[in-house]
Amino acid sequence: MTQQAVLGARDVNLIRGVFFLQPIALGAWFPRIAEIQQRLQVSEGEFALALVGMPVGLLIMLMFAGRLTEKFGARQLLIIGLFAFICLMPLPTYASSILQLFVYLAVVGSSLAFVELCMNVIADKTERKCGQLIMSGCHGLWSLGVLVGSLISSGFSWVGYGPSESILMVSGMALLPALFTSYSLTEGREPDVAEKSEDGFQMPSGALVAVCFFAFGITMTEGAIADWSAIYVTDLFDLSAGYAGIAYSTFAMMLTFGRLTGDWLRSRVEVQVAAAGIVVLALIGVGILVFSPNYAVSLLGFGLVGLGVSGGFPLAVTAAAEKPGRSAAANVGLMTQIALGGFLVGPLVIGYAADHLGIQGGFMLMLPALVLSLFMSRSLIKR
Numbered sequence: 001m002t003q004q005a006v007l008g009a010r011d012v013n014l015i016r017g018v019f020f021l022q023p024i025a026l027g028a029w030f031p032r033i034a035e036i037q038q039r040l041q042v043s044e045g046e047f048a049l050a051l052v053g054m055p056v057g058l059l060i061m062l063m064f065a066g067r068l069t070e071k072f073g074a075r076q077l078l079i080i081g082l083f084a085f086i087c088l089m090p091l092p093t094y095a096s097s098i099l100q101l102f103v104y105l106a107v108v109g110s111s112l113a114f115v116e117l118c119m120n121v122i123a124d125k126t127e128r129k130c131g132q133l134i135m136s137g138c139h140g141l142w143s144l145g146v147l148v149g150s151l152i153s154s155g156f157s158w159v160g161y162g163p164s165e166s167i168l169m170v171s172g173m174a175l176l177p178a179l180f181t182s183y184s185l186t187e188g189r190e191p192d193v194a195e196k197s198e199d200g201f202q203m204p205s206g207a208l209v210a211v212c213f214f215a216f217g218i219t220m221t222e223g224a225i226a227d228w229s230a231i232y233v234t235d236l237f238d239l240s241a242g243y244a245g246i247a248y249s250t251f252a253m254m255l256t257f258g259r260l261t262g263d264w265l266r267s268r269v270e271v272q273v274a275a276a277g278i279v280v281l282a283l284i285g286v287g288i289l290v291f292s293p294n295y296a297v298s299l300l301g302f303g304l305v306g307l308g309v310s311g312g313f314p315l316a317v318t319a320a321a322e323k324p325g326r327s328a329a330a331n332v333g334l335m336t337q338i339a340l341g342g343f344l345v346g347p348l349v350i351g352y353a354a355d356h357l358g359i360q361g362g363f364m365l366m367l368p369a370l371v372l373s374l375f376m377s378r379s380l381i382k383r
Helices: 003-021 024-040 044-051 053-072 074-088 098-130 135-158 163-183 206-237 241-260 262-266 271-291 295-310 312-322 328-363 366-379
Strands: none
Touching: 003 098, 003 135, 003 163, 024 044, 024 098, 024 135, 024 163, 044 053, 044 098, 053 074, 053 098, 053 328, 074 098, 074 163, 098 135, 098 312, 098 328, 135 163, 135 241, 135 262, 135 312, 206 241, 206 271, 206 295, 206 312, 206 328, 206 366, 241 262, 241 295, 262 271, 262 312, 271 295, 271 312, 271 328, 271 366, 295 312, 312 328, 328 366
16 A cells, blocks of 8 residues: 555544544533523523524634635644634633623634634545545534534533533543644645635636535525424424424434435435435425324434435535635635525524414425425536
């Protein structure tokens, strides 16, 4: 085996490690959100507006992250972003008002922008260099990292630790391994001059815009299910929070399974066919949820939606990085901005529609978004 092949295999394992370690601190935050709301004594609507702070900070910083990555290199900014993000993650637990919570989450989201962009750029470059499909598996490991962080934080809650202490301890556990793993990467150490965009603003190509719209429909559906699955179960079937948790867990487990097996699928099926196929699964799942007569049938719908949306974002990252005219970092940054817009828009639109049409009527609005993704799936080219 050549030295380049050895370095390539080493970088594959390292970037997989970064994808797993980075979200552990983020996962520790999710189980403690309800305690923060109770402490602040605010309504669900007010609290929801505060939670928008993280994606807002992420979206704003992504406007600059692509150019900075071109200038300084993905690995350097990944290390800085990881250090800032993991150290800042406990900050929202100290908020004493809704405004403070929004600002603290926006600050965390700003640091997360560099991490998300640089991880995906390095994963794409590593995939091309070593000739091994890894993007979907990396995102599957990201989902596992969130799960691990959530379980550890929940365990700390059971033994009496508050949100601040729990997230501080989890962040402390993840910090050094994440920094060491990202520092050890050989890919992304230097800016890729060959892929740098020219000075001045460059309009994205039509093919890149199509990839962005593909990602938008997928992430809108993913965000809507994540935020509204519990309310769907409790409102429609009048079941307890435990049953609602099972519904979301079904969605999350199939999402993780789909990502972990996505590279296997990509190696055997044309990427356009794979993209169209998973969107069709998501459409069938949403259709089941819209017309579901009982809880058991709804679980099938949640599982199909999770499996359907699982490969969308990894496929979009790879396709965006390959589009000509701009650097990979700039393309992935723009696509990530549009995709995050889907996460923001989906829950808000579904919530507004549910007030007038009921929760199943609100879920119907995911169907046109997925049809858009299905139509745009032809823009994803094979490697």
